[in-house]
Amino acid sequence: xxxxxxxxxxxxxxxxxxxxxxxxxxxxxxxxxxxxxxxxxxxxxxxxxxxxxxxxxxxxxxxxxxxxxxxxxxxxxxxxxxxxxxxxxxxxxxxxxxxxxxxxxxxxxxxxxxxxxxxxxxxxxxxxxxxxxxxxxxxxxxxxxxxxxxxxxxxxxxxxxxxxxxx
Amino acid sequence: xxxxxxxxxxxxxxxxxxxxxxxxxxxxxxxxxxxxxxxxxxxxxxxxxxxxxxxxxxxxxxxxxxxxxxxxxxxxxxxxxxxxxxxxxxxxxxxxxxxxxxxxxxxxxxxxxxxxxxxxxxxxxxxxxxxxxxxxxxxxxxxxxxxxxxxxxxxxxxxxxxxxxxx
Amino acid sequence: xxxxxxxxxxxxxxxxxxxxxxxxxxxxxxxxxxxxxxxxxxxxxxxxxxxxxxxxxxxxxxxxxxxxxxxxxxxxxxxxxxxxxxxxxxxxxxxxxxxxxxxxxxxxxxxxxxxxxxxxxxxxxxxxxxxxxxxxxxxxxxxxxxxxxxxxxxxxxxxxxxxxxxx
Numbered sequence: 001x002x003x004x005x006x007x008x009x010x011x012x013x014x015x016x017x018x019x020x021x022x023x024x025x026x027x028x029x030x031x032x033x034x035x036x037x038x039x040x041x042x043x044x045x046x047x048x049x050x051x052x053x054x055x056x057x058x059x060x061x062x063x064x065x066x067x068x069x070x071x072x073x074x075x076x077x078x079x080x081x082x083x084x085x086x087x088x089x090x091x092x093x094x095x096x097x098x099x100x101x102x103x104x105x106x107x108x109x110x111x112x113x114x115x116x117x118x119x120x121x122x123x124x125x126x127x128x129x130x131x132x133x134x135x136x137x138x139x140x141x142x143x144x145x146x147x148x149x150x151x152x153x154x155x156x157x158x159x160x161x162x163x164x165x166x167x
Numbered sequence: 168x169x170x171x172x173x174x175x176x177x178x179x180x181x182x183x184x185x186x187x188x189x190x191x192x193x194x195x196x197x198x199x200x201x202x203x204x205x206x207x208x209x210x211x212x213x214x215x216x217x218x219x220x221x222x223x224x225x226x227x228x229x230x231x232x233x234x235x236x237x238x239x240x241x242x243x244x245x246x247x248x249x250x251x252x253x254x255x256x257x258x259x260x261x262x263x264x265x266x267x268x269x270x271x272x273x274x275x276x277x278x279x280x281x282x283x284x285x286x287x288x289x290x291x292x293x294x295x296x297x298x299x300x301x302x303x304x305x306x307x308x309x310x311x312x313x314x315x316x317x318x319x320x321x322x323x324x325x326x327x328x329x330x331x332x333x334x
Numbered sequence: 335x336x337x338x339x340x341x342x343x344x345x346x347x348x349x350x351x352x353x354x355x356x357x358x359x360x361x362x363x364x365x366x367x368x369x370x371x372x373x374x375x376x377x378x379x380x381x382x383x384x385x386x387x388x389x390x391x392x393x394x395x396x397x398x399x400x401x402x403x404x405x406x407x408x409x410x411x412x413x414x415x416x417x418x419x420x421x422x423x424x425x426x427x428x429x430x431x432x433x434x435x436x437x438x439x440x441x442x443x444x445x446x447x448x449x450x451x452x453x454x455x456x457x458x459x460x461x462x463x464x465x466x467x468x469x470x471x472x473x474x475x476x477x478x479x480x481x482x483x484x485x486x487x488x489x490x491x492x493x494x495x496x497x498x499x500x501x
Contacts, residue, residue, distance in 0.1 A: 007174040008173070008174060011174060011177045011178070014181065022259045025256075025257035025259055025271075026259070028256075028257060028273070029257060029271075029273055032290060032314050033292070033314060083314075083315045085275065087254075087256050087257075087273065087290075088256065088257065089256065108275075110288075112315075112317060119317075154319065155322065157319055157320045158317060158318070158319035158320075159317070159318045159319070160315065160316075161313075161315060161316045161317070161318070162315050163220070163291060163312065163313030163314050163315050163316070164312050164313065165314065
């Protein structure tokens, strides 16, 4: 028989796992909403270990955020020219202590580039680590393993309609 | 130390959040299965506040269901001509009382239109509200913010294979 | 008022549902990582009831795994030629006893075939059954209902970039 104390601890653990999922969901939404503030705040303050494959390896989220801004916020004649979909699936989160956790996810990524008129479609898996920093879960490591990607011309007649972005 | 009563309340809250997620999952499945009954039943009986962007703004789910039927059930020579994917991701649900809640989601949407031979791909985020009506969670508000969409010709050689639909 | 014992049972049920979700997530990741061992281990040892529509009907996961290997591991001149995305969404899991459960999911499937230079995009819903076998949740039934699929030529200029696979 479990005590109510034990139930409280198990409920706390479930709450932590949900909080980590929400962190990742906010992060992916921020990517596609062109929101560098929420993007940056998803990582620990300093020293995050990030390996995004072909996009590069980083030992701090500031450097990654710079790359993010260069791509996501790039404009030509006042209009955005690069549009992303970061859609995260298949979570598998494991708490390793009260303030640390690991996680696996699958990403479906798409990028429309109006400059070279291409579409890139990519999939792969994340191996993450998370820590609590000032009371909130943050990503401390994010290692991406690409399974495969496909790049192709957008072709004649494609029309990109930009909607609402944060910036 | 938490009491067992408190554990029961927290478990009830987790159950409610899961029920809301299942509501949305049923709704999206109904969209693509061409099932207007389940589609309509996902919303409150009257007065739902719906803003689906370019698709229109509605102050009741009956009007939205009519538009859904006009599109999803459209046939030419006895065959469906419009095929959708509504794939929902990135849930973030907050209970605001025992019978009300809010939620954020990301949508990946695709539509194949055999009449004008186009494919539309779209992504954006939902800001939802939910209420319990006659013991079941329903959508009372659904506000969609489009991030971007891409429309393009299907091109030569594309073949659409219809499967099984509810209607 | 619920007893702490009851809270323990409800928490156990939530843990089981999460374990089933993780099983499916591992399964889909294994599909796209070309990992037949994890693929096979997702099903019961013998007698799984599998209906994958056009891909075939199977009364054991060994036969399905053979088909999986024929497709996913096919090489020409030492290079893989078929690349999949199995992205699962919209879970709805119901425990039917301490060791049995049912589930519904939506699948977004994509296959790039470099031999015939086509892309296939497909969606549909799973009706699953799960059982505990030697202490672990496994799929005992997996019935897929296809909604629709689209096959088209990859077109000129498409470039497939293979990443890292398990085998």
